Amino acid sequence: MTRLKLGVSVEKLRLAEPFRIAGRTFDSANAIVVTLDDGAFVGRGEATGVYYLGDDLTNMLAQLGQAHDAIEAGPSRAELRSILPAGGARNAVDAAMWELESKRTGRPVWALAGLEQPRPLRTTFTVGADDPEKMAKAAAAYTQARSIKVKLTGQLDLDIARVGAIRTARPDVWIGVDANQGFTIGDLDALANAMVDAGVSLIEQPLARGREADLDGYRSPIPLAADESALTLGDVAGLQGRFDVFNIKLDKCGGLTEALMIAAAARDAGLGVMVGCMVCSSLGAAPGFVAGQLCDLVDLDGPLFLARDRSPGVIYRDGTVWCDETVWGARAPATA
Template identity: 60%
Template sequence: MTVATERLRLAQPFRISGYVFEHSDVVVVTLSDGEYQGRGEGGGVFFLGDDVAHMTSQLAEASTAIETGVTRRELRHILPPGGARNAVDCALWELEAARSGRPVWELAGLAAPKALRTTFTLGADTPEVMAQGARNYADAKAIKIKLTGDLALDIARVRAIRAARPDAWLSVDGNQGFTADQLDPLIAALQAAGVALLEQPLARDRDADLEGYRSPMPIAGDESIVSLSDIAGAVGRFNVVTIKLDKCGGLTEGLLMAAEARKLGLGVMVGNMVGTSLAMAPAFILGQLCDIVDLDSPIFLARDRTPGAVYRDGDIHVGGEVWGTRDAADRKNL
């Protein structure tokens, strides 16, 4: 196992509730058996303190166990959910694909992946700037709006964006910025603007405030839903669970989460932390099972990997040339 760290610079600052991002650091894990190799990228979870220092420390501590030939099932007991496990898990998937000559989607028991409609995210700014951003997303069919918890300003933001893009499917992401007493006026305004989904309006330690709340629109849990063990607790509080590989610890856990959510009657959304197309590729596989897809991170980077994800007509497609599905000969160590 080799571990590298990289700093991904954003093309411009990106604002959500409580944070402004100008760059993000990631780890890239490469696993080699001497003939074939697999790669995975982990960005960690900033609101859980899962940064590069934390991830590299975890990988160093687990290196012996990993290098003895760990399976993906065993990895779930060696590393906790988070970016480090995500990077190793995705590397294991690609290594297995290389050894077997079978693409990851086939190993996962899925059909060949198709392009997916993805949301394109607007960072929080003035209503005028966000409305222009929505116009600039000329090819986008679905737009996700970052809010901050300033109720009057957030409602103005949503109204301006809807006026700019009357044709687009809209969702909003509260990023834990609201309180329970703001839900009724917020949701009323969102419904009036034709918004289809409200994501994580309350702080993750205030989920109980949603117990029994009758929302006229779907509410998705993001920060509140980290890994498989959190899915059952979403029932009665959320209608949709947002799965991010950096939160849950990789494609293996993500697939288990999607299956459990379906079993419990919950909708499923796949999202992303800041990452390159190498991180989007396994999430794109998971996205084949999801109702809502939010995999737009590479468009915010000053520079993505080459080859990378393709965005066209509001859709994302991540081909085998990026990760996980190339022929075995192409994944040999050179």
């Protein structure tokens, strides 16, 4: 193992406008940026943690402090999974390890992961919860979008009106809704039936984490995606028969290494696979783009909400997201 130098800095990612979901409004997020320096190359990773798990800036910095010597000893990515728990700190270190190896070998991260040449990914563009008219206007402003995700708040009648207004404004797009744990099982039939009428294709996390058993025997007319109920590889088995899709987020599971494992395990369990992100810059979204090559659904619009992203950054064009090695990783050497 090569001895590494661990660097940790803190950055505030400010949103261009406040963003509202069920139970919370965001105007910024604290991100950690990890660097791993072997004396010749530097790998980088970013994370903002998982707010609803208490995985905040203080927690991430504490974990990195406790694991400092073990990380600088130069472990493998597999070994890192036992050094740090799943969460933002491990995600940032894992990403830095991938990029460091990419630069050392001159091979792009996707090649190191055993994937084929990446392709642009169709991504959702998210509309935060607001008055129905304002949300419809926001959806209409996403002129390039082919897929839109709508944030709900658990106010059934208002949420139905919100989705209806967006569908009227954008009759052409795929729509998914994200309830962020805002409903109970008693609401679900009414919500699902209204979403069928509005041509909605996915309902994400309708119930609170811990209430997964409430879905036993429930048959939704629209596929259900697990987000807060789907944190790590260990959650895959408990979703079978309850959800249809596992939403992978690297801050939840602890990085691209585990994300790739989840994608394979979810497929084996008969689940669809989705990749999403927390508030992040392009550096945080880049490993998710690699994982997204294995996914059915992609929700990697986090950098769009920032007042200022990193440069170079991911590219949004014609409803897709594209990320190359100018953002993260190393380019493959040119061949004659």
